[in-house]
Amino acid sequence: MxxxxxxxxxxxxxxxxxxxxxxxxxxxxxxxxxxxxxxxxxxxxxxxxxxxxxxxxxxxxxxxxxxxxxxxxxxxxxxxxxxxxxxxxxxxxxxxxxxxxxxxxxxxxxxxxxxxxxxxxxxxxxxxxxxxxxxxxxxxGIDSIYLRIDRKQVRIVLDEILYIESDKDYIKIFTQEKMYLCRQTISSIESMIDKSEFVRIHRSFIVPIKKIKSYTHELVEINKKELPIGKFYLNHFLKIVATGAS
Structure with a gap:
């Protein structure tokens, strides 16, 4: 050797x-x-x-x-x-x-x-x-995550997500094609995704930054859907969209 x-x-x-x-x-x-x-x-x-x-x-x-x-x-x-x-x-x-x-x-x-x-x-x-x-x-980075949906591990492509909504002990992940329902908290999903690509705008909503079409201090528009911005999240959201980084 x-x-x-x-x-x-x-x-x-x-x-x-x-x-x-x-x-x-x-x-x-x-x-x-x-x-x-x-x-x-x-x-x-x-x-x-x-x-x-x-x-x-x-x-x-x-x-x-x-x-x-x-x-x-x-x-x-x-x-x-x-x-x-x-x-x-x-x-x-x-x-x-x-x-x-x-x-x-x-x-x-x-x-x-x-x-x-x-x-x-x-x-x-x-x-x-x-x-x-x-x-x-x-x-x-990571381009997808697996979530347990209907007793199966389902692959969710991050780039296809329009927004994520919390509904008590469940989350709804909306894409252009369909909606996925998963028993998980929105905080756990937030920890799994890239914070330079997604931003939490409300206790019940997370959105992909690059899919934001327009916004005010109260609302974000994505794919013709208006989502509320929570007061607690407003300053961080404005900083993110202004700088393009978290």
Missing amino acids: KTHEVIKPKCLIVDDEPLARDVLRRYCNKLPVLHLVGECSNAIDAYLFLQTNEVDILFLDIRMPELLGTELVQSIKNPPKVIFTTAYKEYAWDGFELDAVDYLLKPIRFDRFLKAVNKALPGLENVLLTNESFEMERKS
């Missing part, structure tokens, strides 16, 4: 959502210091994989069918460094009780992913990307 070769930390992705695995795979491939050795769609397959394969970093979803990510970690005698991933903030404490390196909330931003990797691999300067690469990744 050449003397200058570096042994790369081995990583395993475990998540039952295809989109989540795609995002993590892309992020891992952008960091030359990491070596992605496998992907599993459930914790049971991951358990079997770990019996015969050495892994340094485990990107692990918490909420999965049959066996939770936290239960997987508890079943392993000498678990690797664990970076938990989930769409549910309430699972954070369970993860940290198991000495996880970090906890990433979906949809995972590249800057948070990079921060978590640096926690797992302190002192490895080649983890850091150039500013140009980081800016390109930041701008590329």
